[in-house]
Amino acid sequence: MNNPIMERERGLLELEKRIEELRAANASQPVDMSAEIRALEAKYAEIQREIFGQMSPWEKVHMARHPKRPTAMDYISQFEQFDELHGDRHSRDDQAIVGGLAKLHGRSVVVIGEQRGRDTKENVKRNFGMPYPEGYRKAERFIKLAGRLGLPVVTFIDTKGADPSAMSEEHAQSEAIAECLYAFSIAPVPIVATVIGEGGSGGALALSIADRILMLENSYYSVASPEGCAAILWSDAGKADEAAARLKLTANDLVGFGIVDEMIPEPLGGAHRDTAGTIAAVLNSIELALGDLASMPPERLREARYLKYRRIGQWVS
């Protein structure tokens, strides 16, 4: 599938290359081209602001799906320590869920992430980041382990949704997600969830009943995919842009509803334009949230988590 963000980036990348070439030439030649370079740089900044300064919800969905966008393992690999654990102890080690024991800024944690692939080969291995029931059972095992050990939990959300195959139905996808939700809701340790890319419906929710939910600026979190929503409502997947706008799925929208606690800004043009900077910013926000929660006793933590979700919803009475 071609990503329209990549189409737009193509011209910018050309321009970037030209600026680089001119800089190199300028350094090796007696002719002063700095005015020309400055003009090109200004042009570049102007175009970049024009293209990425005001992104529609549908454009943000594409940004969330950008193949160069940092994935869960990109974040986890920046922890000081990561001891990966495997498997659901029954039948499979689902590669769409990664997790284990880790150290973040000196703090021991359990980390769990939804992991998509960067290329076709890795995507086959990772099932395009769509967890099987075995993946949710693996996550459930890790959250219970965290509870037993008394370690806080960090999760990274990035999935189109739970795997929708016949096999996953036969292996009780509903039950696996339901049990995962249950385990997260009663975990006696702090949980900080961060939506880093796609937040696809129940498959994303399964790892995000949390005390703090953070969300990158250009990620999305939605009850249904915009394509699926458009297909159901208008029998026309081509109206996905309209659906994306109506679903209120951006970080800003969700902070407004009180569902997401903090929106983490991204560099102009998206997280992949400054991967290291984005990862540092995200890990910093997670660390601050963990610090806030660290002194809460389990009972107060669970009570606060209960009330956080208890309040969500709008009705008239």
Add this chain to the structure above:
Amino acid sequence: MPMPDWLRHRSKEQPTEDAALWTKCPKCGEVLYRRDLSANQWVCPRCSHHFRMSAYDRISSLVDGDFTEIGSDILPADPLGWVDKKSYPAKLNADREKSSLTEGVVCGIGTIEGHRTALGVMDFHFRGGTMGSVVGERITMLLEAALAQKVPCILFTASGGARMEEGMLALMQMAKTTSAVARFMEDGNFFVTVLTDPTTGGVSASFAFQSDIILAEPKAMIGFSGRRVIEQTIRQKLPDQFQTAEFLLDKGHIDAVVHRHQLKGALTRLLEYAAAGKANVQRTRGATSA
């Protein structure tokens, strides 16, 4: 993504179900007199097809007489200002008229053969039983009342999943009801779900599969992903029995498939077992503290 299955079934069944006097069984084609069908708990006398039952019919088929509703004054809002082919408030109005319901679930406390029980019944006739803020709130209120009174809770599910027109507020009702279920169960209370046609998406992936005992009605369609979505993914047709109650029983996902005529008896026996267990716990607790 094509039209989900439950939507397809609905459009097929509706015209016959709405006819004033006569209803044609969608399975065997028998023309049935509605009063007889209603007296038979909406089960086709010829082929045993279980029609989708309304919430109030279900409640009166189970409770001894009394039923105190909970959350009936909680009514839907329009948090996203949603419009597609119609506005969300217009859809809600149409469903209110069609179903005589105020939302997709009716909750309350009543007695079943003498057992005080918290009972929630989802109704497919209101927005396909989808779960939005009101369904989530009413079910949460029910579970909180059951916890406070320490009575068992039985939930009948019938749902196309989370309600799209309320966006993430709808998805979050899975988290909210899960939290209420967990609190209720961790306190040692008995929770039963009865899955009726259809139980899919966000409802099947939350409270439907979090209970102590899971029963289902014959031939009920139960699953996470819609049948058409899966068929598109694997590019082949699924067998007819895929995602039916009987299929799930065979795979070990549910405890039993129970014919509607036997359901009250089955639930009563479950409530008796739970009451017996609770009495044991209370007796031994008394013994240790004495």
